Amino acid sequence: NALLEFARVLKAKEQVVAGTLYHLTLEAVDAGKKKIYEAKVWVKPWMNFKQLQEFKYAEDVPASKASGLGVKRGH
Numbered sequence: 001n002a003l004l005e006f007a008r009v010l011k012a013k014e015q016v017v018a019g020t021l022y023h024l025t026l027e028a029v030d031a032g033k034k035k036i037y038e039a040k041v042w043v044k045p046w047m048n049f050k051q052l053q054e055f056k057y058a059e060d061v062p063a064s065k066a067s068g069l070g071v072k073r074g075h
Helices: none
Strands: 004-017 019-030 033-044 049-060
Touching: 004 033, 019 049
Parallel strands: none
Antiparallel strands: 004 019, 019 033, 033 049
16 A cells, blocks of 8 residues: 555535435555545434445546646636
């Protein structure tokens, strides 16, 4: 198992199911190299329930784009 260091959330969306299923695109550092992962987290707050449904590698971050990625925030 590799030790990943969380860097930032690149994209997030939610899907209402029996609770909420969050689809997250994350950037993490693995052995000094930035990589992108996708995760799905199922949350049922009324039951104090959180479960990681899926976590998988998506792609490497090209060196030319590593500093240009970001999350756009509304005002």
